Amino acid sequence: MWIRGAGSNAKVINDTKALEFAGTIRGQYIISQALTIAKNTLLKYEFGETRDLKIAEPSNRADMEFLLEAFPLYRIHDVIAKENVEGSRETIMKKEISEMEDEEDE
Numbered sequence: 870m871w872i873r874g875a876g877s878n879a880k881v882i883n884d885t886k887a888l889e890f891a892g893t894i895r896g897q898y899i900i901s902q903a904l905t906i907a908k909n910t911l912l913k914y915e916f917g918e919t920r921d922l923k924i925a926e927p928s929n930r931a932d933m934e935f936l937l938e939a940f941p942l943y944r945i946h947d948v949i950a951k952e953n954v955e956g957s958r959e960t961i962m963k964k965e966i967s968e969m970e971d972e973e974d975e
Contacts, residue, residue, distance in 0.1 A: 897942040904943055908933040 882888055890896040908930055915925035937943045 901943040901945045904933045
């Protein structure tokens with residue numbers, strides 16, 4: 870493990886290969902899935918029948934929502950979970966990835 874930067878800008882990195890993977894389309898897809906599942910689970914504890922704010926950690930959920938908004942590809946699973954649109958999950962994901970690739974080309 871190594872720490873890059875100092876103070877509030879410090880980053881803890883255990884594996885440079887994992888860091889590189891996180892920057893790929895596949896890595897961002899996996900991060901999207903994890904953030905969406907975690908955010909939805911915390912929402913259940915915050916507002917659902919099993920309300921428990923100690924477990925819900927609203928500030929963590931808010932940070933997850935920030936990441937989903939800040940990094941467009943992270944929104945893939947969030948969009949799938951929220952929208953009830955015609956077409957398969959694969960169609961929606963392909964559209965999102967295509968839009969991201971178009972943005973990268975610009």
